[in-house]
Amino acid sequence: MxxxxxxxxxxxxxxxxxxxxxxxxxxxxxxxxxxxxxxxxxxxxxxxxxxxxLDPWMKTQVARHPQRPHFVDYVEGLFTDFVELKGDRQFGDDQAILGGLARFRGRPMVVMGHEKGHDTQTRLTHNFGMARPEGYRKAVRLMDMAEQYGLPVLSFVDTAGAYPGLGAEERGQAEAIARSTERCLTLGVPSIATITGEGGSGGAIAIAAAGRVLMLEHSIYSVISPEGAAGILWRDGARARDAAMAMKITAPDLVELGIVDRIIPEPVGGAHADRAAAVVQVGDVLAEELEAMSRLSADEIRKARAERFYAIGRAA
Structure with a gap:
């Protein structure tokens, strides 16, 4: 390549x-x-x-780099016995969010995440990682299964946002995102979300409202894209760099605000420079976090998650 x-x-x-x-x-x-x-x-x-x-706009470019590891790379590099589960049992299957059952270092769990694709054909297949309602309802289905069988949930977030098309809105995009976010917040099993590239708006939050939120060093996480913010503030999308510099969308800013719990270092030159090393690094951190969460009961998990979200913004 x-x-x-x-x-x-x-x-x-x-x-x-x-x-x-x-x-x-x-x-x-x-x-x-x-x-x-x-x-x-x-x-x-x-x-x-x-x-x-790197300044925030440079990090935005790195987060969007087409050669960064995607969900399928993390599945291949970190998990064994992966069995993909498809469909939301209501309308169909959405390929922007993939998920299923797998083993992580021998331990069974549910894994899911956004997939953007790596070439023209796969990007079209996965809709550039922008999920429709079926994707979020599939995520809820997977989380319900995790709760039923006591399996941890690992989610990998990399999307510019949920798909804003007419069909998606007609089928209840906002409601599907809200239900998925709610399910994340009520899980009684260990749940860890990792922002691996872009964490864009509700499309990201829907599978990122976890007990622990991790973020790769050069990823971004925001309520709106820099281009969208520039369009609203200045009616000029070309001022995206100015917006990115002001929005506090990088990992250090988000850790300081209490939105993200931990930063995962990337290889020199970004995750795209050494994809295999980046995947291994993510796996090592996930193993540490899972070990810490495995000692907690369901009530303790829910209480800790509630406290972390209630604390966001207090220092500010």
């Missing part, structure tokens, strides 16, 4: 293009090993420096 460079990564892209050019020349016109090694070190240093000082 060809590397997709973001606008602010152009200096890195230029260095890596020179490395590739010298590598090709090295096989036909002598050795350039010393020069190549020097450029690699320079590119790595530049990448570290760049990613150590």
């Amino acid at each position: 060809a590397t997709h460079y973001l606008d602010f990564e152009k200096p890195i892209a230029e260095l890596e293009a020179k490395i590739e050019e010298l590598s090709l020349l090295s096989s036909s016109a002598g050795s350039f090993d010393a020069e190549i090694e020097g450029l690699r070190k320079k590119a790595e240093q530049l990448r570290k420096k760049t990613y150590a000082s």
